[in-house]
């Protein structure tokens with residue numbers, strides 16, 4: 001997701017806007033820019049990191065906007081960096097999202113004599129605004145009129161020379177306002193301005209906001225509307241690295257805390273039930289025929305883990321779909337199909353598109369997300385927050401554990417609601433779930449051994465991860481984590497599949513990492529592992545505490561928490577990926593080519 005920041009107040013805008021871009025910079029951008037408002041606009045923008053951007057001093061400018069870009073249309077060049085300006089230089093615009101009809105709009109503007117200086121879709125916006133301003137509209141109505149002509153997704157902030165005012169609007173791309181003392185902020189993420197204010201308003205699709213120093217006014221369909229002002233609990237420090245070299249290692253070590261937050265107030269052992277603040281229509285759960293989980297990346301593997309939990313605890317068919325491939329079809333009854341969007345950011349365009357298709361077909365929808373105010377929370381019937389706290393590293397870590405744990409609680413709720421999970425069985429599950437923070441801590445305390453194993457594996461040709469049942473999605477996630485940040489080739493397999501082809505790739509230079517714990521049919525997997533070992537492959541196995549380790553080259557242990565042992569085993573794989581990547585001096589928090597949340601399809 002690109003980064004938008006805007007400020008209007010009584011202080012010089014340049015340093016505040018630039019500071020906001022720095023706060024958003026963790027997402028790995030390839031260009032940045034600002035526009036400062038005085039009688040003229042001062043625009044500075046270029047390809048490269050935020051740290052390379054030089055913001056000019058404009059003493060009288062107390063209003064400005066800024067942008068950090070992750071290229072979608074046009075390569076990262078100075079010309080393609082935002083802000084983009086109108087032909088006469090009086091308007092500057094920053095934009096997140098994709099204008100799907102920009103070619104036709106651009107064609108019209110070229111015919112009317114407008115010149116374009118970039119390859120971006122965004123540039124049509126300032127030229128269209130210039131047209132509306134020339135027709136006598138003010139900036140607010142000009143924005144309103146222009147966005148009516150746009151198709152696609154956008155979060156836009158615009159400024160006009162000579163006017164200390166920002167007008168911003170959103171459609172399918174996040175935008176949040178900050179309310180300061182004699183100041184107002186707008187951004188794509190609260191992290192941008194959290195050091196200045198924690199009083200925020202999350203805009204909704206179609207909202208248009210006019211920001212001036214003393215106040216922010218929100219309009220919707222031309223009428224003024226009152227939107228709630230919320231106070232963001234976690235402060236900017238929470239998003240700092242807290243003494244760790246990388247956000248990713250901090251977030252791996254935050255998992256016990258994150259899991260305690262995830263579970264807080266939700267487990268009732270006496271009743272053998274959970275309190276999720278979710279309500280389904282009378283009889284809905286009993287009549288449910290299928291639960292579909294739609295997700296991308298790490299969230300997709302968390303969904304695979306959850307689908308098996310749902311089938312086991314709730315006795316309901318549960319299927320997992322890659323969001324970008326999802327259609328609600330197959331003769332399913334929308335009244336008996338619950339579709340769950342699993343997305344930590346709540347902004348992933350593929351997942352939003354999938355859940356919209358499900359809702360459009362009439363299915364009930366549920367969001368499982370980490371992000372308050374995110375778009376997915378407004379596009380679903382209900383939301384279940386995973387409460388992992390802010391996750392800055394591009395590679396998901398603690399949110400995976402909190403997603404699976406939250407979905408495990410949901411599986412208990414659905415099982416109890418359907419009468420398919422007894423009080424005693426629910427208590428057993430919840431006892432194991434309650435043990436997760438401590439179990440994860442035990443793995444974290446064993447990190448030094450993982451560092452040794454990572455060292456021994458340097459120079460490998462490739463890495464294979466194998467597991468069965470709950471160990472299978474963990475094998476897939478373990479491989480994804482390693483390839484995301486170390487750039488080494490890594491692949492996950494169902495352990496039983498190794499002999500049906502992948503074994504041809506196995507040599508003494510392809511370590512195999514296996515989930516051999518409870519919940520992963522460890523005894524069968526040991527045999528699959530032996531097939532690789534006889535070809536010389538080093539075998540690293542994660543086993544239950546005290547279990548037989550056989551001929552493993554390295555045995556790593558997890559506490560006994562039943563079907564959640566593979567989830568705990570995954571923490572070893574996270575640490576392994578981190579230390580392999582660190583030994584290779586990779587850009588761990590901002591791996592090349594990747595973004596924390598991809599808000600384009």
Ligand code: BG6
Pocket residue numbers: 296297298299342343344345346347348351394395396594595596597598
């Ligand atoms: C990718 C991220 O772009 O999106 C992954 O790099 C993430 O870490 C995936 O798992 C899905 O993101 P989300 O926010 O929908 O869970």
